[in-house]
Amino acid sequence: MSRLATDHLSLRQKLALSVLACVLVAIVAAPLREVLDLANMVMLFLLVVLVVAVSLGRAAAVLASVLSVLLFDVFFVPPHFSLAVSNLQYLITFAVMLATALITGHLTATLKEQAAEAQRRERRTRALYEAASRLAGALEMGQVRQIVDGFVAGELGGRCHLLLGDSPAAIRDAASTFSAALAEAVLGDGCRRTDPAAGDRYYLPLRAPMRARGVLVVDSGSPPGEDELALLDALAALTAIAVERLHYVEVAQQSEVQMATERLRSSILSALSHDLRTPLTVLVGLADSLALAPAVPAALQENARTLRDQAARLAGLVANLLEMARLNAGSVTLRQEWQPLEEVVGSSLKLLGAALGRHRLQVDLPRDLPLLRFDAVLIERVLCNLLENAAKYSPADGEIRIAAALAGDCVELSVSDQGPGFPEPDGGRVCEMFVRGSGESTTPGTGLGLAICRAIVDAHGGRLRLENPAGGGARVVVALPRGEPPVIEAEVL
Structure with missing residues (x-):
């Protein structure tokens, strides 16, 4: 028989x-x-x-x-x-x-x-190998769930559930019909646990090489032995690796899409900026010549000056677009030299001139500031953008303050104003391209100034921080690394 x-x-x-x-x-x-x-x-x-x-x-x-x-x-x-x-x-x-x-x-x-x-054991090993092969080829989370469910049903005659998440809050949300406290404990200590209130229900951690990815809940058909528990541990490890692989595949796909989007946007901005620069320059020059012509009536001169101002504003916008495209493309070469910060602040104020209007300007630069290594042209551009923003959002007779101070291994240069402040200074989203604060539709601008400032500061190895002081207004802090300035020898007379 x-x-x-x-x-x-x-x-x-x-x-x-x-x-x-x-x-x-x-x-x-x-x-x-x-x-x-x-x-x-x-x-x-x-x-x-x-x-x-x-x-x-x-x-x-x-x-x-x-x-x-x-x-x-x-x-x-x-x-x-x-x-x-x-x-x-x-x-x-x-x-x-x-x-x-x-x-x-x-x-x-x-x-x-x-x-x-x-x-x-051979049959279960073969089934586990087949499950591992199928998990390695899974393309979405639904396939992972189906493979794990099929393995548990075929080998143990039970059912299983995947509670995915790498934090206690995520596990708590996923464990709607299970013991959230038990699932959080398993995720925290990485040990298998049994639910005493549900009979043969086991909670197994999904511990991947990088971090825990969730909890595998198994309702076995009968009390499992040591071999069955070892089989479940192996299944949980394979499932965790598959979940982590899918997570990083999704992250890589999102990064690739973002990179392609940024490249396309930079290419479009660069092309538009180059094509618009020359006609705008000609338009500004013609409008300026028309406004200064003596034989032109006063009404036409006023229109010519308005045309010149709008053309100059549009030329500034195109310049910002081109600068942002160059920074994103990484084609900007820093010409860093050791130099005092006071010279850049002075040249920025001189360059703006009447753009600051009737604002009261206060400059607080200590005399013992060390030399810093930076690109003077780019840092001057940062200061000009920050001062223009401060003048744009402050009251007509408000105060704009420029200050500098030593802060550890950095020198912090700040520009403060008395405007409405930033809507979300901690999130830093205002520093992204074409993003502006809420309630600013009546103020001219495109949302590129802070994005350019952050890109330039990052290229120097520094940090840009947005703050809303307790007394009101807004403050932008630029932290530049101090480094080791060269020793200047005294001249021998």
Whole structure:
């Protein structure tokens, strides 16, 4: 009888088949007792015990051993059909026969169980390998869930759920129908836990190489053994790696899309800026010439001045677009030199001139400021943009303050105004391209000034910070690294 045919039998059926096999051998061998020697009869019964052990297992083999000794005594040892023994030497035969049958049955049943266990482990290893292969090729989270569900249902007869998230808050939101406290504990300490209120429910951490990615909840069909728990741990590890791989694939795709978008935007800005620069310059020059012509009526001169101002504003916008495109493309080469900060502040104020209007200007630069290594043209552009923003958003007679101070390994240069302040100084979104503060639609601008400032400061290895002081207004702080300035030797007279 094959193993597949006997695996589904109950213990009672196996014992009945064991009895039937022993009885059949006794019936077949009874007519041959005058022909065969008793030792050969013993071999027949031992063969039956061996076959029963291989086919029906250990319990059936023990029953066959005992029953074979009894049948051999009743049918083949004189006096027949009685348990009485005429010769005491047969007792030794019975003992040896029983011991041999029990040992043979035990060893055979043990080998059968070990073979069955090896086959079961091989099948589960193959299933785990197939699941790992499918998880490695999964392209979305739905496929991962389907693969894990299929493995748990096929190998353990249970159900599973994936609670994804790398923080307690995310796990708490995902564990709507499960124990959120238990899931958070598993995510925190990385140890497998059992839910005492839900029977055979296990919480396993999804620990990937970089960080924990969630919790795998398994409702097993029956209490799992050590092998099943080890299998679940391996499944959780494979699932965590698959989830982390999908996470980084998504991050890479988003980064690639953002890079392509930035390249396209920079290309468009650069092309537009180059194409618009020349006609705008001509337009500003013609409007300026028309406004200064003596024979032009006063009304036309006013229109010419308005045209010149708007053309100059549009030219400034195009210059900002071109500068931003160059900074994003990385084509700007810094010409850094050791120089005092006071000279750049003075040249910026001189360059702006009337653009500051009637604003009160206060400059607070300590005398002991060290030399800094920076590109004077670009840092001057930063200061001009910051001062223009301060003049744009401050009241007409408001104060604009420029200050500098030592701060650790940096020198912080700040520009403060008395305007409405930044809507979100901590988020820093105002420093992105074409982003402006709320409620500023009546103030002219494109939202490129702070973006250019941040790009230039970052290129110098510094930091740009937005603040809303407690007394009101807004403050932009530019932190430039101090470095090691060269030693200036005194001149010998």
